[in-house]
Amino acid sequence: MLLLLVAMTGIAPISLYMLVPALPVLARTFGSDISIAQMTVSLFMVGLAFSQLIMGPLSDRFGRRPVLLAGLCLMVIAGIGGVFAETLPQLIAARFFQALGGATGMVMSRAIIRDLYPRHRVGAMISLVIAVMMIAQMLSPLAGGLLEIGFGWRSIFYVITAVSIVITLAIAVALPETRRFSERVAGGGFVADLKVLGNSRSFVGYLLCYVIASWIIFTFAGGGPYVVVNQMGRSGAEYGAWFVTSGFAYLVGNLFCVRLAPRHSIEQLIWFGLALQLVGALLNVVWGLTGLNQQPAWLFLTHMIVMFGNAFVMSNAAAGALSIRPQAAGSASGMMGFLQMGLGALCSQFGAWLGGHFQTAIPLNISLVVLSLGCAASMFFLIPRNGKVATAAMIEKAEGEETGLL
Incomplete structure (x- = not known):
């Protein structure tokens, strides 16, 4: 089960990063500007965002397994389209549909973990899946670069498509349906789930904490190259080597989270991560x-401290958000992924603007401090500090009692 969860979570991000080293070659091959070739990445992220918003609610209604298999089949078909693309617009379209299908695994893995495990174990399991997946994700740009050099850029699509087929077959054979039929019948639908979740201050708090923490990653990733290359006068290769340290710190943070989760509550782990996040950001300023x-x-x-703490914040905030209304875990996971990826792209652009229009890294680092404070504020003002988190079931019960009295 762990291997399946890692595979379905990682196939879309790995597909995203594998093609990045080949972008200059794509621009030359199709005689286009590099900004047009960049759309194979930017529209991929748009596809990731919108797919999660759609696939999550569908899995609550029809089950995890059929939606997941349908999404991965779409990814396989889109990968074949990428192999035979003759123009850059065709390739961009193939990448968009590849993201629509691949993102199904990202949203479904979180929902499946919530189906299988109690609240206090969800954060640890998400951390474990992310930790294993991060190893492959950090190596994917290197793998993509080697494939492009040795066999041409189309070989990247051959490999992605082959891996997608293997994962699809493995899930078809080995993954059982984790969402009970009674829960699907009793579900209120996406609009009803959205209303109940939106009325929960705790859900909104966990959701904002998770999403804002992810924006820290996007903002720094967008501004980092400009700071290192333009402001510090270093090479792009050196930036790439230093950037690996951020991923390594995030990986180690997730491993520590797995170790500490059995002895501490979700809220305690989040506040521990928030403290490290803020300390690291302030030190950089x-x-x-x-x-x-x-x-x-x-x-x-210093940013490694931020990323180490960020791992605690994101995995446990996700666990908290998914546990508010377990029967709507797919919808909750979809909303998390949509806000993370959709607005994360804007944060990446904002980070690039901060790194490219100033002579020091101070504005970029101040933005990380502000985002860290935003995470803390969402927890402080929206999550109860008495240890009792109001679930959506409590909200529905209270609404029912109120309606009865009226």
């Missing part, structure tokens, strides 16, 4: 004011 983080080592080694 201090280094910027003193001039120290004009060296990549100061910038990235």
